[in-house]
Amino acid sequence: MTARDRYDVSLHLLDRQIVGAADRLVAKVDDVELTRLSDGRLVPTALLVGLPALLPRLSGLLARMHRLTRAAAADRDLPLVADLGLVDEVGSDVRLNVAHARLPRMERARAEDPHRLRVGDVLGIPVRCAELPRRSKVLDLCVVGVPGHAGRDDPHEVVALIVGPGRPGALLGYDRRSEPGPAVVAGIVRWLHRHARVVDLGPGVVLDVDAGEVRIERGTSLLPLRG
Numbered sequence: 001m002t003a004r005d006r007y008d009v010s011l012h013l014l015d016r017q018i019v020g021a022a023d024r025l026v027a028k029v030d031d032v033e034l035t036r037l038s039d040g041r042l043v044p045t046a047l048l049v050g051l052p053a054l055l056p057r058l059s060g061l062l063a064r065m066h067r068l069t070r071a072a073a074a075d076r077d078l079p080l081v082a083d084l085g086l087v088d089e090v091g092s093d094v095r096l097n098v099a100h101a102r103l104p105r106m107e108r109a110r111a112e113d114p115h116r117l118r119v120g121d122v123l124g125i126p127v128r129c130a131e132l133p134r135r136s137k138v139l140d141l142c143v144v145g146v147p148g149h150a151g152r153d154d155p156h157e158v159v160a161l162i163v164g165p166g167r168p169g170a171l172l173g174y175d176r177r178s179e180p181g182p183a184v185v186a187g188i189v190r191w192l193h194r195h196a197r198v199v200d201l202g203p204g205v206v207l208d209v210d211a212g213e214v215r216i217e218r219g220t221s222l223l224p225l226r227g
Contacts, residue, residue: 005090008162009044009119009141012090018047018082020099027103029094030054030079032119034158042158042201044143046081047094048118049103053079057120078106084156121209127163129216133195136164138214142198161207161214162225164196197222 007013009032018026030053033046080103082096089095110116119141127136138161145156199205204220216222 006142006144006159007090009143009158010123011140013044013047013094014119017093018049018096019093020096022099024099026082026096026100027080031057033081034117034119034122035113036115036117042207044084044119044145044156044158045116046083047087048106049080049082052077053118053120056118057123078108078111080104081106081110117209122207125209125212125214127161127214127216129163129214129220129222130218131220131222132163132197132216133165136195137166138163139166139196158201160198160200161205162196162198163214163216166196196225198225199223 013029013032016029018029020026027049029047030050031048032044033048034042035045036042082100082103086096086098086100087094088097122138122141124137127138129136140162141158142160142162143156144159199216199220199222201207204217206215208215
């Protein structure tokens with residue numbers, strides 16, 4: 001990716017291999033921390049690693065088991081953290097500018113900060129909009145940023161949501177011409193997600209994680225997926 005690239009969090013970060021300097025394998029991205037700034041902007045601030053990051057993203061028995069065991073696990077319910085400022089490049093893997101064979105564990109105060117949330121808290125939540133099909137939900141988050149500069153002069157920032165029927169991760173990158181793949185498969189995926197839209201964050205869009213929904217006012221711009 002080049003400077004000021006636009007990328008999708010679920011597609012380009014979640015479950016990708018983290019590679020440190022000298023090609024040292026570090027871990028896989030199990031979730032991504034988001035921080036809401038005082039001006040309302042939502043920025044990714046860290047890659048989260050480990051079962052405490054992965055299990056809450058899963059539905060069913062594994063997620064319920066995680067919630068039941070959190071109290072007994074003490075600090076083991078806190079994920080490991082790689083601050084996004086360490087990210088040098090986002091591509092087929094996520095490259096760090098340090099070796100970081102051992103990541104620090106998230107501090108309790110950081111985990112309980114009300115201004116911080118996780119991408120897993122946002123993916124799949126319902127979208128309320130009169131101009132979208134029923135059962136629409138958040139499929140992915142669009143981010144712009146400069147690799148190697150997250151959290152510094154030019155932080156990465158969530159600028160839009162991909163919303164529509166379906167499930168997170170089902171786009172498989174075929175909403176983008178830049179993502180290679182069989183043309184037939186790409187056509188099928190785009191047809192299945194023909195009702196999906198990109199909505200820029202801003203006036204008319206309320207991301208209410210506490211209520212578990214996104215509310216989009218009538219008349220808000222809903223752009224077709226880039227194809």
